[in-house]
Amino acid sequence: MTHVIEVTGLTKRYRETLAVDDVSFTIEKDTIYGLLGRNGAGKTTVMSILTAQNFPTRGEVRVFGQDPYENAKVLRRMCFVRESQKYPDDAKPAHALKTARLFFPNWSQELAEQLIEDFQLPMNRRIKKLSRGQLSAVGVIIGLASRAEITFFDEPYLGLDAVARQIFYDRLLADYTEHPRTIILSSHLIDEVSNLIERVLVIDRGRIIMDEDTDAVRDRAANIVGDSAAVEQFVAGREVIHRESLGRVSSVTVLGALSATDRERLVGAGLEVAPVSLQQLIVRTTQHAGAAPEPTTIDEGALR
Secondary structure, eight states, rough: OOOOOOOOOEEETTTEEEEEEEEEEETTTTTTTEEEOTTSSSSSHHHHTTTTOOOOOOEEEEEBBBTTTTHHHHHHTEEEETOOOOOOOOOOOHHHHHHHHHHOOOHHHHHHHHHHHTTTTTSSOOOGSSSSHHHHHHHHHHHHTOOSSEEEEGGGGGGOOOOHHHHHHHHHHHHHHSOOEEEEEEEEEEHTTTTTTTTTEEETTTEEEEEEEEEHHSEEEEEOOOOOOOOHHHTTSSOOEEEETTTEEEEEEEEEEEOHHHHHHHHHTOOOEEEHHHHHHHHHHHHHHOOOOOOEOOGGGGGG
């Protein structure tokens, strides 16, 4: 694999706030990444530094082997679309897309026109008069049609309704298959993007706490459900990241793949094992990273 981004010891401090704390990671060519984490975890700060829209307090960033700051050859190969994208007050979608076409050498006008139709975007209405969903569509169209070698989506699709988001996911995957490039998706909608992303980067309180292939992440944890005493006996000595209980029934989430012997023990003890979704795992892990898990009352529906 080829690294298109290399980050070493990246730190960003805003006065008393440590937004990014000594982060090191690499981004591979032609891969879809999920950059995931809670609000304020440092995701947007990292992307802003990688695209030279912000400056590190210390550390080193290399994009295509070079420092991206004031480097036109590097910057023209990247596209960064964010939820709070700003446009001139009198701009229209037609102006925004026409301008974007000038900046991105791999721009696909055919794809742009297809997406305009898909999202039913009014091209000659002033952007400041657009609905939130229509504004999100402008950013999504630019990000996809740019076909930049590295494209960052910092949740610009949150304003889209469920149908429009699915159109975005479908078009992204279809175009990525035909025109591979590196795509970094920052999202709170983890379950929705989990089938898209090939590698997971989780940032929590400014630090990378997970950097793995998505398939490997899915095997990292399991929910053990059944009689509380039997569950506690099985999970003894394992890393527990979440507990819930309802009377004498418990559901405990543990880290670590289950062996064939483990599964035989579960059957013998009358316990059930359920997979942990990517969203559940990341929620539990970031909770665990901040504080030790505490028992909570379980939702009866979760045991059905």
